[in-house]
Amino acid sequence: MPARFLVLDASPAGEAARGLAACLDRHGPALSLVSQCEEAGKQAAEGINLLAARALEQAGWATQPHTDTPAPKPDCVAVVVGPGSFTGLRASCAVAAGYALGVGAELVGVSRAEALAPALDTELARHDGLAGWLLVTSARRGRVFIQDHQGGLQAVSVADWQPPAGRWLVAGDAAEALTFDHPVRSASSTPDAAQIARAALRRLAGDLPPLPALPLYVDPPEAKLPADGLRAAPV
Template sequence: MSGEPVPERIIVLDASPAGESVGARVAALQGNDLALLASARQPGHEGIGALPVMLETCLNEAGWDAPDLIVVVIGPGSFTGLRTTCALGAGLAFGAGCPVVGVTRGEALAPFLDQLVATTGLEGWLCIYGARRGRWFVEVAAAGADVPGDIFAVQSGVWQPGPGIRVLAGDAAAEAADVFGDERCRVSPVCEADFKSIALAGLRRLRGDMPPRSPLPLYVDPPEAKLPRSGLRATPQ
């Protein structure tokens, strides 16, 4: 985006947390210093449903008719939350005529975690997030890597990382540290990205400083769908 104006008004949408941490948050940030003008958050599945209202509230409090950039956290995390935020971000971007970019939770934390790994000399970092049915979502990066690596789901309390000592972040970092043991990990003092970190990651992606990634839900697990108790209806004749 060389030569293009830097976005002044940025909206952040995040409803990625799953499991016990499920919820949603929205923020409006402005200027080169990304000053926080307005924010709203609500826990639980009700928070996901309230995203449009929280978005409208933030726009009104910021005094904006429309943003210049929308940054959506695309995962890993809640199927419903990711689908809702990506759809809402795409719709707002279409109406406002502005770009929308997606970032992962680990990408937003990467600058801090990379520096922590470099200063401690550890093998890399793991972002570990609670998922449904006793599972974790894991986002991993090796020391010195330009971008985070694989994202996958594992059984919590059973899975172990490879050899070496790693920095742990994410909403399940403390739980994972109890499983791995002190000799295998160090819990980061910052485990979740704040609004500014998410916005900065979005700007890096917009500038081309990070590899392209579509602002679409990053589904790690398939959706949890069940057949009706009475079974499917017969095919119309």
């Protein structure tokens, strides 16, 4: 199993947008944070490659000029595939794939719910009578993404929202956008680097089903073919 992780997350959208790059060491079951670079805002998410370069340099895992000593390299790149920011997911998945290919590391994608599930499951067990947990994250155009404890994923309009029956543990950076009947509000919002790396380990061990390290899009593509069709190929 991998011993060194590069973790990338540019999934948060809207006002919660941010970019996260971190390096972690694994010693048995324990993970230790070696370096972390995190910035808020859409530009930070789109510039995830710069955050990754800084995190690798701070960890001493970047190749130094004018030296013959090889630097340690991550043997696993774990990237959050969504749901979330359309541009942030494309940027982070592309950077993760390119770096993993360049250094020969494992490339593993994890969803935000998979990374937070152990913490939410533990929190859920402390409360009686709850129907389960829901992770609510920002989307576009007055909507949010909802992932549940059974693996369901949907995008819903805030204006048309009807709360499900029962009491729920509600988490996520957009949890306050929806109304619920007597919910238990969780402090969990976005996964940290260790939670993402642990989810990657569970996927590599076969405890999570396969998931490609590609953006997890909920909505169908908005691009449409022109009404008159495509132009003819140049002669």
